[in-house]
Amino acid sequence: MNNNHKIGLTALTALVFSSMVGAGIFSLPQNMAEVAGVDAIILGWVITGTGILLLAGCFLHLSRLVPELDGGIYTYARAGFGDTPGFLSAWGYWLCATIGVVSYLVVAFAAIGSLTDTQNFVLFGDGNTLPAFAGESMILWIVHFLILRGVKQAALINLLATLAKSLPLIIFIGCAWWYFDPAKFTFDQTGQALNTPFIDQVKNTMLITLWVFTGVEGAIILSERAKNRHDIGKATCLGVIFALILYIAISLLSLGVMNRAEVASLPNPSMSGIMAFMTGVGGKILISIGLIISVLASYLSWIIYSAEVPCTAAEYGAFPKRFSKKNENGTSPAALMMTSLTVQICLFMVMFTGKGYNTLVLISTSMILVPYFLVAAFLVKLSFRIKTSLSVKSIGTGACLYGLWLIYAAGLDTLLLSAILYVPGLILFFYTQKSQHPETVKT
Template sequence: MTDNGKIGLGALTALVFSSMVGAGIFSLPQNMAEVAGVDAIITGWLITGVGILLLAGCFLHLSRLVPEMDGGIYTYARAGFGDLFGFLSAWGYWLCATIGVVGYLVVAFAAIGAFTDSPEQIWFGDGNTLAAFVGESVILWLVHALVLRGVKQAALINLLGTLAKSLPLLLFIALAYWYFDPQIFATNRTTQSLPTPFMEQVKNTMLITLWVFTGIEGAIILSVRARKRHDIGKATCLGVIFALVLYVAITLLSLGIMVRPDVAALPNPSMSGLMAHMTGMPGKVIMSCGLIISVLASYLSWILYSAEVPCTAAEYGAFPQVFRVKNRHGTSQASLLMTSITVQLCLVLILWTGKSYNTLVLISTSMILIPYFLVAAYLVKLAYQTQASLAIKLTGIGASIYGLWLIYAAGIESLLLSTTLYIPGLLIYFTTRKRQTRTYAS
């Protein structure tokens, strides 16, 4: 990064990688083994790998076809399909990011509970106890104060956190490769212990794989702060490739260490249980510490995204104008405050209802389906309007098909949930537009 507050390629790539590789990766072995067999998991990763690389390609091509558009998720949807769809994309993405950071706080304190809790005294539990609520709230407002000091400083801390959390993940892969038993893996492939049809198993992996890749758009969201415009698409693709290699390696290597039903029965974070199986308690402690560092680094990434989207949307008139006002460090105080207050309210609901991380994952992931599809659809529209190359057109079409597949795989319940959460946003949108109309008329 430079002294003018702009973010370089390394920090941009770290933001993309860190926002994707958060809490989800530490529970990935159990999450996948619970819903699918080995062949279905491999098929699911093949579909996801191709689809997510196509989506990364969309961000890469759009950052070069329309380099003047900052903010990505909102501006692409608005340019392609009008103000209303632009707002819905911004609202859906903001909710996804905000609810996601709540999940990060919850799972971080659940991991701390592994060190502090005992059968006689539960301090943090699943991250939904009073003690956890107090700790989560303290971190929330400390990070709020940090981001107020500027995105550059927050991005630098995130870069250091990304480096720190990568070490236990690489250690797990090295140990899993060493302990990998081809016979156990072969047994997992041939044993048909799931009554679910094969394609249903593949569908059941989709929201899990989408959740662990949510954050792919990080460099685009912060595009206005990039040192070089050319770095935006490059950081997106590099972050996706690094994350994809990690995810596939961890998932498949785990199925060569323990039989699938045993992996599916592990408590989360399941990587800690696998480490304990390989190395005993020291490995479990290392992995739990890695989870805490990973989650807090990802939390910082997502707070940056959450605060940036309403600010960008306000510059185009979709959000109230107060969100476009920035302090001397370039941070929208109103946008950040709205995000932090929403996170605090969600923490109150978690304490009150006793809900856990998995519930938050479902809600958060359901909100990102439409914004991702609109990005791909906009590339298709723009590619034909500008007579772009066949490769660019095929990238957009392929990513659009992947987006529709995700919506289908999510199921009717997720669609109904996301539709319900879009309603408050519509009230804000129409109120804002009405006020603007009155202002122009006067």
């Protein structure tokens, strides 16, 4: 690929950070307070922070141990466990990313609706009205043609949007620090009012915290486009650290501005309600604008990832070969079109069924469990095969345990939902394998 189309460390870090810090952070205070007390939230962040840093470590070491494997999510699973697990990883990740970007569009127009709608006039509602559908569709196809012009240009726009959306978050943290009341923070610290066992409170935070960290693999997905391969691991770790600091600060400081029960009763995006409590209507408008910029920037990141994974998998014969063909700007038109059409269909279903952000988050998160676990399992397998240091083996093993904990915490219903969504992918995979000659498949 032409070096002019490649991405540097700053833009890679911004892509990782922006893809993680999207819609979830603006609803995080209420989401956490609704299911857990302060003590369980703190333990949940300890587990999540450790697990995500271990997972980031897996991406860091794999990018250096097997630098020839571009694309990460698919190629790691395929190299470690074969074609079918590799495809399942690619399909699960693609669905996670694609459904995730639908949720970003929906919540962006819900935020616009919170500024424009009244009791007597509903224009955008929860992002599932006809006007919202029209606006979401317009943004979808604008971004589609932007990415066709090249990922580097899209990454630059994402960098600028990341800087713009970070300012309201920093202002919120500063205000929350100023208004923080230790008495509110320690009120019902164990969450007894929830009538939920402590371990269940911790488990209930897991899918929430996993959702806000999806995107940790962004630099790996775009590894082929990195100017310097050592930037891949650096961008991943830097993005995770920056996001982790923001998440912990916002979720915990909020519980010192309003007590847990008050935060839990707020409508989402709950950061707007907390900011309004501290500073009035002006603060609510600032956070709502920040949310709109944030989710649209994250949407741009995730569309790039969604189109990249089928393209990489097609190079190895897991997807039809037309998905591997790129234009002069290094973008796969077929993969991007499949992603955009899927988003368009999902937007229509959201309008038709009236479903909103939370439903989309559940579906999207359920699909990422298998891909993340396979990445960690591949590092463990590789580290023992080539006899790496104990620290590398420990990072892989720890990330595997975190992956198993997530699967346990997700529950049976979530696992069944993800299993159903893998079925269409398997049909596509076996059709592709049957229709292609073995000599055309990249080895």
